[in-house]
Every structure is written in C-alpha cells, then in structure tokens.
Amino acid sequence: MSNEYFPDSDEQINDDEEWVSKTQRKREVEAQQELGAKITLLNKEQVEQVPMSDELRAAIAEAARLQPRSEAIRRHLQYIGRIMRNEDTEAIEAALDRFEAGKQAHAQIFKKLERWRDRLILGDNSDLQAYLNEDGGADIQHLRQLLRNAKKEQAQEKPPVAARKLFKYLRERAESQLQL
Structure with missing residues (x-):
C-alpha cells in the first residue's frame, strides 16, 4: 500500500537537493539578523560605505534612535533581518570584514x-x-x-x-x- 506521504523505498525523491530543514532556515535567519545588528553598530561614515538598499539604510538609521537593550530594538533587529533577506549579504559581509x-x-x-x-x-x-x-x-x-x-x-x-x-x-x- 503506497501512501503519498510515505513513498515506497523504490521511489526517488527529486527534491532532496532543494530541501532545507527548518533548523537550517532558522540559522540562516539568525545569521541575517546578526549581520544586520553588526551594521547598526557602525558609525555613520562606515554605514555609508556599506552597499545596501534604501529601505535597509532607513531601518539602520531608525535603529540608532531606539533605546539599546529594549524590546523595541529587539523587534527592530528582527525587522532588519527580514529586510536582509533581499540584500546582497556577501557584499555587506565584505564591507564589514574591511572595517574589522x-x-x-x-x-x-x-x-x-x-x-x-x-x-x-x-x-x-x-x-x-x-x-x-x-x-x-x-x-x-x-x-x-x-x-x-x-x-x-x-x-x-x-x-x-x-x-x-x-x-x-x-x-x-x-x-x-x-x-x-
């Protein structure tokens, strides 16, 4: 008896290469949030040198206005992490590496x-x-x-x-x- 949720051992799942575990997706999201948090720690001149969209630049500027160690900044960093999904993270990491x-x-x-x-x-x-x-x-x-x-x-x-x-x-x- 074959079930659509449990394929027979003879069937091959072609989606193995594209499949990403939920844990892996969480790690990627957390990495993007950490990268965004690193950007918020830069001074204005350094932020200007980082390649990013206007939306992310505005979110980074807004983060500077919020109180450190508050619930608001935690939520805002999550927002920055969501914006980071559409950014060129490799270029941003390269800029941060130059500063370091x-x-x-x-x-x-x-x-x-x-x-x-x-x-x-x-x-x-x-x-x-x-x-x-x-x-x-x-x-x-x-x-x-x-x-x-x-x-x-x-x-x-x-x-x-x-x-x-x-x-x-x-x-x-x-x-x-x-x-x-």
Missing part, C-alpha cells in the same frame, strides 16, 4: 607604539637611536625632553603624565608617516 581588518591594523600599530614607549623609557641611547633610525623625521630635542621627564617621573613614582605625553608624540609621528 582596519580595526585590527590600528590595534597592532597601537601595541607597537606602546612597546616603543616602554623601550625608550626603560632603555638607553641605543634604543633612542633605534627609534630615530626607524623614524628619521622625529624632533630629537623634543623626544629627549619627553624621555627625560618620563624617566624622572618613573623614578619618583608619580602618575605617568609624561609617559602619556611621550606616547601621544609617538602616535602623532606614526600618524604623520601614514599620511605621507
């Missing part, structure tokens, strides 16, 4: 500058010379003054005001080199 890569590069530069600051304060003239070899445009007199103040401050166990000024100078030098 830039953030990681910035963090690496920041850590490098922190290491230079600590090395210069704890080191001697050879460390200063190594930094000057790397950054030939640095103001040597100003850098020596900042180092003297930071070392003096460290010896007297004062708050690291001069060390912060030294770091600020190193950061400004790194930014000026990146702009060249």
Whole structure:
C-alpha cells in the first residue's frame, strides 16, 4: 500500500537537493539578523560605505534612535533581518570584514607604539637611536625632553603624565608617516 506521504523505498525523491530543514532556515535567519545588528553598530561614515538598499539604510538609521537593550530594538533587529533577506549579504559581509581588518591594523600599530614607549623609557641611547633610525623625521630635542621627564617621573613614582605625553608624540609621528 503506497501512501503519498510515505513513498515506497523504490521511489526517488527529486527534491532532496532543494530541501532545507527548518533548523537550517532558522540559522540562516539568525545569521541575517546578526549581520544586520553588526551594521547598526557602525558609525555613520562606515554605514555609508556599506552597499545596501534604501529601505535597509532607513531601518539602520531608525535603529540608532531606539533605546539599546529594549524590546523595541529587539523587534527592530528582527525587522532588519527580514529586510536582509533581499540584500546582497556577501557584499555587506565584505564591507564589514574591511572595517574589522582596519580595526585590527590600528590595534597592532597601537601595541607597537606602546612597546616603543616602554623601550625608550626603560632603555638607553641605543634604543633612542633605534627609534630615530626607524623614524628619521622625529624632533630629537623634543623626544629627549619627553624621555627625560618620563624617566624622572618613573623614578619618583608619580602618575605617568609624561609617559602619556611621550606616547601621544609617538602616535602623532606614526600618524604623520601614514599620511605621507
């Protein structure tokens, strides 16, 4: 006895390739909502760089107006997830990946500058010379003054005001080199 709901073992179901489980569909919907939520965390300049429809852009702008951690924002993120079904998610993910890569590069530069600051304060003239070899445009007199103040401050166990000024100078030098 053959039933239309339970095919005989001899019959082949041709829809196997197109069939998607309910769980898989839920995962895809949640992934789209998460992607939409990531977009809402971007600043205005970054949002403008993300390729999206006007409808999604308006929904993202509306999300910025809502209170964080409220029921309204949760529902709005679900709405954004529904809009995301019609968007080019690969292009959006690529844009978000570019922003993340830039953030990681910035963090690496920041850590490098922190290491230079600590090395210069704890080191001697050879460390200063190594930094000057790397950054030939640095103001040597100003850098020596900042180092003297930071070392003096460290010896007297004062708050690291001069060390912060030294770091600020190193950061400004790194930014000026990146702009060249």
